[in-house]
Amino acid sequence: MGTVFANVSISLDGYIAGPNDSRENPLGDGGEQLHEWMVDTESWKDQHGHDGGETNRDSEIVAESNENVGAAIMGRRMFDNDEGPWGDDPFEGYWGDDPPFAVPVFVLTHHPREPLEMDGGTTFHFVTDGIERALKRASDTVDDEDIEIVGGATVIQQFIEAGLIDELQLHVVPVLLGDGIRLFESLDSDPIELERTRMVGSPDVTHLWFDVETDRNEQ
Template sequence: MSAVFVDMSMSLDGFITGPNDSRENPLGEGGERLHEWVFDLASWREQQGLDGGKTNRDDEIVAESIERIGAHVMGRRMFDNDGGPWGDEPFEGYWGETPPFHGPVFVLTHHAREPLEMDGGTTFHFVTDGTEAALERAEAAAGDRDVRISGGADVVRQCIEAGLVDEIQLQLVPVLLGDGIRLFEHLADGPIELERTRVVESPDVTHLRFRVKTDTANE
């Protein structure tokens, strides 16, 4: 059975984007700083169709995460920073003609849309019947691999509150953004107990991994 995991970069003060995120600037002001640690890694570059890159412990952790993913779930806000009708020429995401997912991606939305097939094996499926339905479809598509909740914050919180997340991986970046979107703000059900299962330090980022304790997740 597939595990469901969250894997996101986060600032030391808990933000996953900077302030004033928009379609033109989806990570917000200063938000790209959260991902600088990954840009030169060989495993990340390979997913983008690029050659070269560093091979170190950070790269091993990214490669490990990529290898386990069979399907992604994301919110409409992550896909296009919008929430309204798709319009006559619907946006096709931020990732160009060859998105780095290379598999099925289930996008939560209130507005129906036909699946969007892209180069490189990525197909975006637009799900209008809720978070649990999206996860069920993702788990079926993932087979013996795992499902990654890729964002944004609202979808991550919904899945955690519903007791649907098995594991949380945080890439903690040594920066204080001061404003933006916080990952764990306003969780409706708490406290939610976690068990720390790994800590890996590097000069640019600290990798944290937690198991969600199932006996407390739904209390």
């Protein structure tokens, strides 16, 4: 496989969503501010089945992050903002009939569920035996393509703590949200060294890339 990475828009004070997130308000109060730079780009619109959009540096960065992704991993709450059992007629998630991933997506959950095949190449697979197993299953579906850890924050933290992530792509939005869901809550590990490999500034956002020194990277 290629790189295992996370690609996250984050406020300057470290939040990836505002407070009071729910199924109806998945980004939390004010959280949409963190994505404004992205949703206006041609690349994002194209990925989500829309025409138009800005063709700028931000758009190139969105395209570049996505172009080699062969599989994705996300937490249950990022799929449907629920942690309960699935029920008899379960919700098919936030992502619509034709989700923007167009690759296999492995959803971490405590509750087994049959795979859910959507239009456009996205199939949700539900993994009940932890992040290492999810990564193994994702890696079995790719050749040299990348694997994106989509989120949420606790899933990305688990991958960092377990030394299973190679790269963080952070898009720092110049706002202090003051409350919400932090990307980096307290880590359950010793301090972790990174290396900033790249930086690009555009008017609305600061793009920073970090390599993570992990057990996996040292092998």
